[in-house]
Amino acid sequence: MNMRSLRGALVWHVQAIKAGFTLPTSTTNLLIHVYSKHNLLHESQKLFDEMPERNVFSWNAMISAHIKTQNLKQARELFDSAPHRDLVTYNSMLSGYASADGYEADALNLFREMQNECEGMKADEVTVTRMLNLCAKLLNVGYGRQLHAFMVKTSADVTGFTVSSLIDMYSKCACFEDAYRVFNRSYEVVDLVTKSSMVAACFRAGETEMALKIFWRVPELNNVVSWTTLISGYVQNGYMEEGLKLFVCMAEAGVRWNERTFASVLKACSGLRSLKRGKEVHACVLKNGLISNKFINSGIFNVYYKCENMKYAELIYLMSRVENSFSIIKLILGYSSQGNMVEARRFFDSLAEKDVVVWTALFSGYVKARQYEAVFELFSDLSKETMVSEPLILVSVLRACVLQAALNPGMEIHAYMLKMGLGMDKKLISTVVDMYSQCGNLTYAETVFRSVAERDTILYNVMISGYAHHGHEIKAIQLFEEMLRNGIKPDMVTFLEILSACHHCGLVELGEKYFNSMTVDYNILPEIDHYACMIDLYGRANQLEKAMGFMKRIPIEQDPVISGWLMSMQQRETELTWGGSHSKTEGIYSMNCA
């Protein structure tokens, strides 16, 4: 019977009790260790307390047991009261401090004590390994370099352990060159772990090719960790398809995956937004009984969330049976973005702490669902509780005003905004201008627009659009020219508005000039709407040949809708008459429908 297994330990223990036999100290020490390994702290403690004689092994085992359960205070008390301490005692305590959050300073102090050779204790390579991990965690490369120097000076054994940690430390501290130098200079001790550390380091630095090269050195050594490092490295660098392919390669190489492998594969699926592959992996996970792993569970949740399958995402969340505000927030964001406000609201109300992200999502969801009354209600609820200073929330409320053409509430929001000192927020200002213009008060829109000292593209777009939609095409064109004079770069939206204005005024030559300037001066590729605008412009001016010529220039021919449209246009070329009141998009849609 193997005493290192829990079963073996229990059998030994019970037999000894039955026989009234006192276990030797070394056996009890082992039992303490085995119980602790299986999270049976209570049993370990009982054995330790009732031992007739203890040695340094007993103390070390008990200290480790407390560290394992994250009880560092208890561990330190034992450490201080132990009659004897050796290097293992120190290293155990140091290890506990280094991996726990908030005990980093204690770790450094303890290490300093060791350097002063307190109790004749001299840091060894285990100490150094642990300290390097701490540096990596704290991103403290300065201290890491000191440790590196210390290693060289004290000629502490260079082992696979120390080299791996050194590579890892440099890499996580963004010193890729140093990591690579260490790797290259430690040929004698390079093993699979060192290699994996270096592969991970390459990926952190975006050196995908180098990672692959190193991975294939001594390929027969590769195991699940090195393979998973490779897969997750590809995924992290955005190569999702390659990550999935490598997963297949790994299986073909006869290496069995574990839950970390699945976590990376799931990340690839959600990155690709591939519901099909996600479902396949989900099935695989279920078959392997890995669904209860929290990384895998959230990975599957993410697949469905990214694929906008909120019902499945919700199901996964509910089945995990773990209260998780992170998932709830995503459910709210997902449902809101789809305008499914009943579900979004259900989760929103269940959320204990609502932050600005969730509030914003709910507001914009209601806007998307065109439930402007809910927007106003929500805003009045929220502003009773607190001062709303999040620009995006106010943007949502203003958009609700636009939906409803509600000028008065819009003005109230504008006033509120000025009161809150949010008059400088660019996005908010643009929305205010848009709100005034769309609610029919162009004068106010103009006033606000002129009050802004530093105008950006979006602000200009909104004002130009305001002029254009109120029949002031010439003003729109003048403002566009002013925009160019002020050195503000127009974008696709600007050109769409301005071409539309030209179309409405029948300004063929000016429209041509602007259309050409898009690509020549601003490097903006015209989209289908821009072409449609030009075609309408020519059509309205009865320049049918030019219109046809333009249609043929549309470069997006792989689109079946466009090519179908083109073909039907060619058939109807002669019989086509152009109506007088085409808007910039009506042209397209009416022809598509025909």
Added chain:
DNA sequence: GTAGGGTTAG
């Protein structure tokens, strides 16, 4: 005869 501390992929 019997024992304890450290490395890589989320």
